[in-house]
Amino acid sequence: MQETTCYEEDFESKQLDLEICSIDEVKGDDNCPVMGKQEGFSTGNEDTTLNEVNLIINKNTLFLKNIKLMTGAWNEFSYNNKHDEVFLKGCKWSPDGTCLLTNSNDSIMRLFDLPLSLYNCHKISEFDFPELKPSLKSKVGGLVYDYGWYPLMTSTNPDTCCFVTTSFCSPIHLWDAFSGSLRCSYKGYNALDEMHAALSVVFNPSGDLLLSGYKDSIKIFQTDVPGRDFISISTKELCDQKGIVSCIAVNPSMPNIFAAGTYTKTVGLYSLDGHAICLMTGQAGGLTQLLFSQDGSQLFTAGRKDSEILCWDLRYLGQILYVMKRPHTTNQRIYMDLSTDGHQLLSGSSTGEVYVWDLQAGPSSSTGSTETTVIEHVSQWRAHHDCVNGLSVHRHIPMVATASGQRYIPELVEDDEKDLFVSKRPQDTFEDSVKLWWAGQIEE
Incomplete structure (x- = not known):
């Protein structure tokens, strides 16, 4: 109520x-952990080029059609005997858009660089991109509760390239996004x-x-x-x-x-x-x-x-x-994010779908005169074969990053006085991966 x-x-x-x-x-901690604060961020390119990219994003209705998989990271989170459940727990683009930060249940923060060919790109014709490999791994002491980028981060100023994490039985840590070293703690x-x-x-x-x-x-x-x-x-x-x-x-x-x-x-x-x-x-x-x-x-x-x-x-x-x-049937955090123009809301789901709502449209249904109205989604696409818990919209090019995975509890299939048999993870329904999706113009 x-x-x-x-x-x-x-x-x-x-x-x-x-x-x-x-x-x-x-x-x-004699020195300030974050230096060189600026009024805005820069990708190291001319402002006119960046403005053209933003213009393309605002003129097109994104995420409603032409969603196409570009690349992703699969082997980094593949099933293994050492750690059976290396599933993702979210992903976040850096403020300048040059790299993607991910969190997973093995308490390792991974950094994936944006392919150089996509810098200031608003239209592509080929989707032959190599699989993403982490450029940085930072081992956190325990289960990561939350994390986030320094908001004025720009790769042209290394002092601003940092992110924070908070984890089990640990203080808040500020990490260097270039070296992976610990800068300070709160x-x-x-x-x-x-x-x-x-x-x-x-x-x-x-x-x-x-x-x-x-x-x-x-x-x-x-x-x-x-x-x-x-x-x-x-x-x-x-x-x-x-x-x-x-x-x-x-x-x-x-x-x-x-x-x-x-x-x-x-x-x-x-x-x-x-x-x-x-x-x-x-x-x-x-x-x-x-x-x-x-x-x-x-x-x-x-x-x-x-x-x-x-x-x-x-x-x-x-x-x-x-x-x-x-759909959201698990206890884990399923992220949502806004489009660059703020007109659309995107969210993952426990079924592997990404849902998109048009915030400019009026409510589509109501269960009663005194009850809250409901807005139906205008688009959706199958992003993963597992729960889509991470979703982050790129701020400079029409691209969306998604992350998937969840914890599976082994089921007891046979039990007697001597042996205990449990089932493994369902190979056909789980997927632990990061994917990049193109949501802009495609050259014929």
């Missing part, structure tokens, strides 16, 4: 105190001075703040101050939002506003200065991803084992504009 609690009075008039946790000085502590691992992490658009989710709280680090100095915002005390903060998103048009989702099926809106704006409930499953529209007026939310993607209207706090549905 949908419920909304707003805190507009507190948001406008009441200044809440934030807990400043500066316990001791940072040691071993450590969150509770009231008992115990170091806890963050369950979610994200940069703000300017890259100077790092927001991380914990149980009943959100901790904000300054990017240039690694260590254990942070600001703590108690979601439980501000608006009674309890539970693990499983995902965070910062509003792109109002960077002072961010949303936090929890496994207790609630979404809270907060400001960086410590105000609670709104608490929304209505998701059927624990929140796994939050995504703002480009103008910041809408918020898309998705939950685990929940087929519904909800679109919240932030102009009328707590109102659901419409619902989009796709």
Whole structure:
């Protein structure tokens, strides 16, 4: 059932105190881990060429036709006896579009470079590309909960080429995307001075703040101050939002506003200065991803084992504009992403299909006068033979990256007093791979 609690009075008039946790000085991190921050990113080419590419993307209706497989990575995640389940858990293009970062259950972050022939490419005629090979592998200490790129990353400035991860029993790590080395760490502590691992992490658009989710709280680090100095915002005390903060998103048009989702099926809106704006409930499953529209007026939310993607209207706090549905029968995070122009939403599914919705079209159906309307997908394509958990849209060329895989529990096929026999993974239904899909013009 949908419920909304707003805190507009507190948001406008009441200044809440934030807990400043500066316990001791940072040691071993004398230099700023990220240097050379810029107003924008560059691919190392002329602006006119990049503008032409963006023009092609905006003029064409992408993802609705001419979807064609370009290349992918299969052997890197192939079935083996050493690690039976090397399945993907998401993929993300770098802000400058030069490389793709993947996460998998073997706790290795892999970096795949974009083929050079595709730089500033808006029309192709041949699809004879070699299989992708990782250019970098970074072994993370434990199960990776969340990860993300530094938002101003550009390959022309190596200092900005970095990404963060948060993993089991470990602090937040900032990794160098060129060497794979660890640059620094950000450590969150509770009231008992115990170091806890963050369950979610994200940069703000300017890259100077790092927001991380914990149980009943959100901790904000300054990017240039690694260590254990942070600001703590108690979601439980501000608006009674309890539970693990499983995902965070910062509003792109109002960077002072961010949303936090929890496994207790609630979404809270907060400001960086410590105000609670709104608490929304209505998701059927624990929140796994939050995504703002480009103008910041809408918020898309998705939950685990929940087929519904909800679109919240932030102009009328707590109102659901419409619902989009796709198959989602697992507990894992299935990513969604917006097209470059923000007019289309793409999402993976547990059936191997990628679904596309036209956000400019009106709702297609309604189950009742008082119930939320539903937008039907306008396109779909079979991307994998397994769950499509990762999806990322390239920001400069018409291309989509997808990642697939899931955990399979062996089934007991025979059991007696001496022997125990279990079945292996179903070879005809599983697929652990990364694929690149072309969604632009094709030369005849």
